[in-house]
Amino acid sequence: MLFAHDIPLQREVRWLIAAWRQRAPKKVLWRAWRTAAAAATHRRSSDAADILVTLSPKDAHISGRSRGRSPAEWIDPPLWDSGPEPPxxxxxxEPTAVFVAAFNRRENVEAATWLMHDVWPRVAAAVPEARLVLAGAHPPDALRAAAERRPDIVVTGYVDDLEALYGRVTVAVVPLHSGAGVKFKTIDALVRDLPVVSTRIGAEGVLDAHGRHPFIVTDEPGAFADAVIDVLLGRTASDARVGSEARERYGTDAYARRLSELISIVTSAR
Structure with a gap:
């Protein structure tokens, strides 16, 4: 069984498209080479396994199209193991928005930059007392320097206790415009009953029982800001049913049941 937490091929294709739109020939050549290498690696590794397992139906579909032997399967990640109720x-x-990310990853730095420059000024104008927290390890110096110019933006660096941080915020934001795979930061917020505002890429693979995103999803900076404002001002609140369903879906019990099914698929095929 080969578990694919991420789909590097999808990430490389997105960066290749971005380079093409920038009309940057050197970047296009570099990204084209990276995409070809990712495609070859994906094919070799997935074909070497009896079963390829991804973390969402969307990723299973993508991997299945490039897999030569059989369709990929999927399993929801086990991100909740503390009982049915959140802490x-x-x-x-004060009204607080948080973006949790590892800032040694390019897509997270790009997201934080977009959030600070294209979204947050509108939020700050509407909710002057609001704070934005960028929480996660390895923030680059440029990100820290940009935040230092804004007293309402905090860059924490590595956080010892995310549970305590989640307990002090109003809304979780996931402003990603590149990358691939299921974003654990989105699920982590949902299982803790936090309202979420996300871009389409930040919401990928996180759907409710009806195949819809159970939170606000938009790529337009003004609409993103307005959605955050509504939560910070109490106009939009989290839905307890969303958190309850997320804790059941992404709990360790559901994971164990699904894993048993996948093991049965492998053993019955040999």
Missing amino acids: HRDAPE
């Missing part, structure tokens, strides 16, 4: 969250002292 208690106190009301934050």
Whole structure:
């Protein structure tokens, strides 16, 4: 069984498209080479396994199209193991949005930059007391420097206790415009009953029982900002059913059941 947490081929294709739109010939050549290498690696590794397992139906579909032997399967990641109810969250002292990410990844730095420059000024104008927290390891110096010019933006660096951080915020934002795979940061917020505002890429693979995103999804900076404002001002609240369904879907019990099914598929085919 080969587990594909991410789909590097999809990420490389997206960066190749971005380079083409920038009319940057050197970037296009570099990204074209990277895409070809990712495609070859994906094919070799997936064909070497009896079963390829991804973390969402969307990724299974993508991998299945490029897999020569058989369709890919999928399993929801086990991101909840603390019982049916989320930890208690106190009301934050001030309206706070958080973006949790590893900032040694290019897509997360790009997302934070877009959030600070294209989205947050509109939020700050409507909610002057609001704070934006960029939480995660390895923030580059340029990101820290940009945040230092804004007293309402905090770059934390590595966070020892994310649970405590989630307990002090109003809304989780996922402003990604590149990358691939299921974004654990999105699910982590949902299972803790936090409202989520996300771009399409940040929401990929995270659907409810009806095949819809159970939170606000938009790539347009003004609409993104307005959605964050509505949550910060209390106009939009989290839906308890969304959190409950997320904890059941992404719980370790559901994961164990699905894993048993996948093991049965492998053993019955040999």
